[in-house]
Amino acid sequence: MLTLTLLIVTTTESRIPRISLRFLAQQQGIWIGAAVSAQPLKNDAHYQEVLAREFNILTPENAMKFKTVHPERLRYDFTKADAIISFAKTHNMQVRGHTLVWYKSNPDWLNKSNFTREQLLDILQEHIYTVVSHFRGKLVSWDVVNEAITPEGKMGGSLWQKVIGSEYIELAFRWAHEKDPQAGLFYNDVSGEGLGQKSDAIYNLVKDLRQRGVPLDGVGFQMHLNLKSPPKPQDVAKNIERLAELGLEVHITEMDVEINTGIGTRKERLAAQASIYSQMLQVCQEAPNCKAFVLWGFTDRHTWLRQSPDDPEAPLIFDQFYRPKPAYKALIKTLQQNN
Numbered sequence: 476m477l478t479l480t481l482l483i484v485t486t487t488e489s490r491i492p493r494i495s496l497r498f499l500a501q502q503q504g505i506w507i508g509a510a511v512s513a514q515p516l517k518n519d520a521h522y523q524e525v526l527a528r529e530f531n532i533l534t535p536e537n538a539m540k541f542k543t544v545h546p547e548r549l550r551y552d553f554t555k556a557d558a559i560i561s562f563a564k565t566h567n568m569q570v571r572g573h574t575l576v577w578y579k580s581n582p583d584w585l586n587k588s589n590f591t592r593e594q595l596l597d598i599l600q601e602h603i604y605t606v607v608s609h610f611r612g613k614l615v616s617w618d619v620v621n622e623a624i625t626p627e628g629k630m631g632g633s634l635w636q637k638v639i640g641s642e643y644i645e646l647a648f649r650w651a652h653e654k655d656p657q658a659g660l661f662y663n664d665v666s667g668e669g670l671g672q673k674s675d676a677i678y679n680l681v682k683d684l685r686q687r688g689v690p691l692d693g694v695g696f697q698m699h700l701n702l703k704s705p706p707k708p709q710d711v712a713k714n715i716e717r718l719a720e721l722g723l724e725v726h727i728t729e730m731d732v733e734i735n736t737g738i739g740t741r742k743e744r745l746a747a748q749a750s751i752y753s754q755m756l757q758v759c760q761e762a763p764n765c766k767a768f769v770l771w772g773f774t775d776r777h778t779w780l781r782q783s784p785d786d787p788e789a790p791l792i793f794d795q796f797y798r799p800k801p802a803y804k805a806l807i808k809t810l811q812q813n814n
């Protein structure tokens with residue numbers, strides 16, 4: 476039995492090429508990942524093959540959101556998320572949970588309600604207890620609270636904030652920790668990678684939570700970037716460092732780089748995109764507390780960004796036909812150089 480297990484492990488591992496993102500990243504103790512869309516994962520063999528070959532951590536793009544797993548007040552549905560977890564297990568990959576509390580992607584039964592504060596606290600607690608317990612032991616981390624802060628650095632106007640008040644944030648972390656004490660618990664947000672108003676507000680929030688003993692392990696930098704105004708690598712490095720001083724990890728959680736806002740030919744824009752990917756990976760590699768580098772998809776065939784027919788958006792590292800783009804090659808090179 477032992478011999479058989481060893482044989483299976485060896486076979487799975489030996490299918491991973493030595494020049495692949497996951498092989499190189501693993502040697503450096505960093506996870507490299509992608510968000511996964513449930514549909515192509517089910518019926519596109521090419522999608523499955525590239526995903527399993529290149530990445531060692533996955534994030535369900537939508538399959539764990541409130542609306543998907545808790546579509547009716549008294550009904551939960553984990554079918555899509557479970558399929559992603561089973562794929563990850565087969566291919567020896569980790570999974571990040573995304574996300575427990577957000578202002579978006581909530582079901583109508585919640586949005587269109589007039590629940591009191593007490594009722595909403597019960598609903599949120601029950602949701603977190605049920606979802607976190609279902610996945611207990613299967614996830615490396617959870618994005619517990621997503622995008623709670625506005626671009627100006629104020630608390631956002633989510634249903635949770637309006638009815639419960641800011642306390643919903645710490646309660647969410649405490650409830651998640653109760654049900655899965657092993658999972659790393661993250662606050663995840665957009666446009667807070669460099670230095671500025673937004674990242675200061677995130678820093679102040681997580682500092683306060685840490686000081687008060689709330690179980691928070693890290694901050695997710697979404698990294699939805701464009702060619703016009705990417706953050707300065709040295710600012711991202713400083714931001715990661717100040718979070719390290721609070722004892723926090725950083726995961727790059729949703730990276731993609733839009734090219735339609737840039738100038739120059741398509742070839743030039745793809746080269747500029749490659750260099751942004753490479754710079755951000757290098758910053759993460761050089762920071763001891765940056766443990767994961769996850770993209771929001773991997774192929775331009777499946778991206779949340781609008782596709783215009785005359786100049787299609789191409790924010791990821793493989794093209795529509797799963798061919799590696801300059802950005803893929805730049806990431807490989809960055810991993811090789813820093814090995």
Ligand code: 9MR
Binds near residue numbers: 536579580621779
């Ligand atoms: O890519 C996701 C898209 O398919 C969904 O329609 C949308 C709403 O649920 O969410 C997108 O993912 C977002 C992520 O969950 C949080 N950060 C921003 C991402 C892009 O909008």
